[in-house]
Amino acid sequence: MPSKSFKDLKVSDLGEKRLIKRLLERSQKSQPTSLFLEKFLDENSVKSTKDDAALIDLGENYLVATSDLLMQSAHFPDEMTPFQMGKKVVTVNVSDIAAMGADTICIIVSMGLPKDMSLSNFDEMIEGILESCKQYDMVLIGGDTNESADLTLCGTCIGMVKKENVLMKGGARSSDVVAVTGKLGLAAAGFELLFCDESEESKLEGLDHGFMSLALEHALQPEARLKEGILLGKTGVVTSATDITDGLLSEIGEIIDASPENIGITFYEEQVPIPHEVHEIGNILGKNPLEMALTYGEDFELLLTVQKDKFDDLNHLKNVVDLHEIGFVDSSGIIKMIDKDGKTNVVTPKGYEHLK
Amino acid sequence: MPSKSFKDLKVSDLGEKRLIKRLLERSQKSQPTSLFLEKFLDENSVKSTKDDAALIDLGENYLVATSDLLMQSAHFPDEMTPFQMGKKVVTVNVSDIAAMGADTICIIVSMGLPKDMSLSNFDEMIEGILESCKQYDMVLIGGDTNESADLTLCGTCIGMVKKENVLMKGGARSSDVVAVTGKLGLAAAGFELLFCDESEESKLEGLDHGFMSLALEHALQPEARLKEGILLGKTGVVTSATDITDGLLSEIGEIIDASPENIGITFYEEQVPIPHEVHEIGNILGKNPLEMALTYGEDFELLLTVQKDKFDDLNHLKNVVDLHEIGFVDSSGIIKMIDKDGKTNVVTPKGYEHLK
Incomplete structure (x- = not known):
């Protein structure tokens, strides 16, 4: 870590992986994950881990959940079509589900859209999302749209895996x-x-x-x-x-x-x-x-x-x-x-x- | 709808609610939701509805999932502290879970962070997220961080409700x-x-x-x-x-x-x-x-x-x-x-x- 006083440190001084680590450490300190799911199940755990996705104990299976945020300025080259952008937000999330050995159930995609994005580009992007959903055998179950200068796609994918098959x-x-x-x-x-x-x-x-x-x-x-x-x-x-x-x-x-x-x-x-x-x-x-x-x-x-x-x-x-x-x-x-x-x-x- | 040709229509000509409707109509056309969950369960449905959150059929219960995207430029007044921004991304999502009569399980928060955001503001924002998680009896199970000029928080909240208690x-x-x-x-x-x-x-x-x-x-x-x-x-x-x-x-x-x-x-x-x-x-x-x-x-x-x-x-x-x-x-x-x-x-x- 650079020798700056804490007050002067920026998020860019840590970088993405250390920020997530910091977030998870703080959350583990404040959150007793045991006993947590008692309100629904006899079993007791939500696993907040260093893994690609989080695990929620459903008895015989784990529910697997992951979220990825993509922004045009950082993630989409100029040559990428709206169709490919739609596919990409699904792919990055499914890849995390795949890394856990899980199968997909559904995805939610929240979108920040530039005011002047054409409706035909919007439709094309949705087609990309839906084609990928079909490819990975899951359904798009909803989303949220907002205005944003920088096109922003946040996907959250939910999957499931038998406990004995989970990969971590x-x-x-x-x-x-x-x-x-x-x-x-x-x-x-x-x-x-x-x-x-x-x-x-x-x-x-x-x-x-x-x-x-x-x-x-x-x-x-x-x-x-x-x-x-x-x-x-x-x-x-x-x-x-x-x-x-x-x-x-x-x-x-x-x-x-x-x-x-x-x-x-x-x-x-x-x-x-x-x-x-x-x-x-x-x-x-x-x-x-x-x-x-x-x-x-x-x-x-x-x-x-x-x-x-x-x-x-x-x-x-x-x-x-x-x-x-x-x-x-x-x-x-x-x-x-x-x-x-x-x-x-x-x-x-x-x-x-x-x-x- | 204004009398423009389709080619000239922008997403701003439709507005948020009609965009979401368009998205859901397209997804319903392309996605046979019946039979879908056969790979995991005897039951068969994921409900992609006009509701505040989506429902996944787990037999006796519905799993409830919702996602909301907040951007500083559109959603956070200058007077809002990082702690309050953290609380807000949790609150908007929990409100959707509440509207379904469901109880909370966990939340994932993906973040787009300005490069020059101070680490102390980042920590304060995480504290806001965690305090709200405690308040609503759920756990933060992960997230994703990226660089973004406009501070962006995308929360995805997962809850559960007995089928007979669901509100729609x-x-x-x-x-x-x-x-x-x-x-x-x-x-x-x-x-x-x-x-x-x-x-x-x-x-x-x-x-x-x-x-x-x-x-x-x-x-x-x-x-x-x-x-x-x-x-x-x-x-x-x-x-x-x-x-x-x-x-x-x-x-x-x-x-x-x-x-x-x-x-x-x-x-x-x-x-x-x-x-x-x-x-x-x-x-x-x-x-x-x-x-x-x-x-x-x-x-x-x-x-x-x-x-x-x-x-x-x-x-x-x-x-x-x-x-x-x-x-x-x-x-x-x-x-x-x-x-x-x-x-x-x-x-x-x-x-x-x-x-x-």
Whole structure:
């Protein structure tokens, strides 16, 4: 923390993750979560955790609830259509539900709309929301509209999961296998294409059109790994999980922090699944493909740890889940990357963070 | 609707209520809500209604979910402290839960924070959220923080209610008594005090300080009628209910629209509970006290209709619920006010509406 007096500290001095931590610490201090649900149920808990979503104990099941706030100025590139904005607010929320191994029930979307937004753009945005609802088998159950200079979409998604299938961040143990559900870096490559300036645009002339549209699609119209999260939760061998919205390194840090044990994670540079499209775009734009895969985020894949002796049991999912083993859990307390030359590098969980 | 071509229509041409209606109509067209919850339950419905909150069928109970988005530029006067902003985002959501006769479980608050917001203001806002959570017997279970030029708070509150106790907008029947749970116009008087210009400030010198602080408290730190909503739901004689956040007339219009029958509502000017503080402040500032009570909103009282022959049964609640009979349901299809001179006036449901 910078050496400022408390009085002078701004929220930007802490950054998003530490603000949420501060919020949860304060709420845990003031709130006795035990006994809480007595007014409805014999069981007693609402879990306010470091997880992607909160859990409400319904007996046999957990109700899972999560909320994400997106603002045009911060989250929507100029090239994103209203349809894609609508899809995105659903996707980011469903991704949190997926990371808990839960299935979706419904979503509420509250909107702050610029006064001069055209009605046809509004309709298109609603179509995006509804198409994603259909895709993830849930219903839009309401919303609230307000006026806002900056287009603002706040989604709250509710899901459910049998207690024995829930996936949480805090269960990784030494020797577990570390894996991800798909290729990394495509969204980052897409954003680099979107944000490149005129001098760079000429470099793109030779770029394969298929590569370009694949990367742009990952950046502008990402999909959540809902089906995968549900299937993985049901296997009973996944010890922890989270979604990779803030970059692989950042999420590896979260898995380490959430464990009650002193664990670390070691991964192999060569096993990080970086598709050749990311290498190609990185090379053209002078960006490091590895960095795009590790720190940019927005890939919406799941990161998980699996009992070592049960990892092969997941083979039966291989037609549905594109699982890539990238490393293992150890007791080092830190993150290490073994590079192409076999050299071990200590890395920090520096991912994409808002408010920084 | 103004005579513009569709292409030229802006969201501001429709206004908040018609936008939400448009959203719900589109979602009903695209979403078969029946059979939906089969993946979790034998029962089958998520009710996406015109109500203050959505209902998810959990068998014996409904889970109740609502979301409200508040933005500093539109919702928080300069005089509102961060503590009060935190309280407000909880209160507006709890008020929707209360209007369904439900009890609270938990709330999620997503925040868009200005970069230069001080950490002490952030902490104070969290304290306001947590104090309200304690007051309404629920827990804060999470949130999301982002950077936003305009301080933005999106609350999503989850509650529960036994099916037989749920209150909805759509059940009013001819001859029902129309009532409200408290005095109206104090919040409006408070906002008039906050927004009065320098030339008017001198007029306030003679105003009783108690009056002034009462009105300001209603504007800056309103409370939700949670206890009242729960008790009224349990009586089984309330046929419809909603909260009066958008003004009495607007909400009367909602009750009329939500009924499957062709109902109207007639109320008596003299029975609208306008406290003398509102008359006093209105007189000083040259504002009509009746208009403050009928159209400004932000009072967070409940409006309800009750079976006529059972209205006296509610007497046993009179130590807890400050119930005021204001009129009756008829089959006129319109809103009528019988004024002090006994004259009947047709009125329109013109309440406070954003985006207009």
